[in-house]
Amino acid sequence: MEHLFSVWPDIIHQLKNSKHVLFLTDYDGTLTDIVERPEDAHLSDEMRNLLQGLSHQSHFTVGVISGRGLKDIRNKVQIKNIIYAGNHGFEITGPGIDFINPRAEEMKSLLCIIQQTLTETLGKIKGIIIENKGLTLAIHYRMVEQNNIKIIDDTINNIIKKIGSSGKIKMNIGKKVYEIKPDIDWDKGQAIRLLMQKYDNGDQNNVLFPVYLGDDSTDEDAFIEINKYPHGISVSVSKEGQNSAAKYYLRSPSEVAVFLKLLLEQAQRGFNG
Ligand SMILES: [Mg+2]
Secondary structure, eight states: OEEGGGGHHHHHHHHHTOSEEEEEEOOBTTTBOOOSSGGGOOOOHHHHHHHHHHHHSTTEEEEEEOSSOHHHHHHHHOOTTSEEEEGGGTEEEETTEEEEOHHHHHTHHHHHHHHHHHHHHHTTSTTOEEEEOSSOEEEEOTTSOGGGHHHHHHHHHHHHHHHHTTTSEEEEEETTEEEEEEOSSOOHHHHHHHHHHHHOOOOTTSOEEEEEEEOSTTHHHHHHHHTTSTTOEEEEESOTTOOOSOSEEESSHHHHHHHHHHHHHHHHHOTTO
């Protein structure tokens, strides 16, 4: 993995050859710092202005792909006319697109039952946040005392063992969060594939150029998908040396802001100039 700024001239060169950029990014830990309570992860005005600026460039299509529910991520970002993908891409809305994965939708009631069970068994643990995001569940344990983590882990694993063995749900572990979701072949990578198909007009002279930024385990599917496109730019927001499929890395959301600023300035000057 190379630091994105160390290859900046190459990136600009690649962008110059492209007429349409699909700029996609994760939210938590990528555009904002990771905070104790997910509801406190606010987008800075600077970041919002930069994203909005990019979305106004005629050759940019901007989107945010998050593990948050669709409504939640829209409320957090608050930019009009961009793509929003919630629940890791199970639901997507944006200019010319309105998608919900039908198999995920079928599982809503099962997730409600699991949520109920988890609330009964773990709800009293101090600091735990059990969140129903509609199409997925998240159990946040960042604020839970160390000696309570094992019981959370055991309980969730038992549920997964019982229900998961029927092939209906699966679990993913992110940054201090367990995510329980329908066990269907759909992830951020497939959501990106859908968006590429949607926005690529098939014109060889107007090739769609995808960029994706993310910081967590579910972003790896996105990086792998982005890397399939010869000029795709996959960026892990992480420390150097972290294991990731991404081609490049940036160290923090602050560096992401610098990247957006450089990109916007270049876009305003015109990539062909
Ligand atoms: Mg993230």
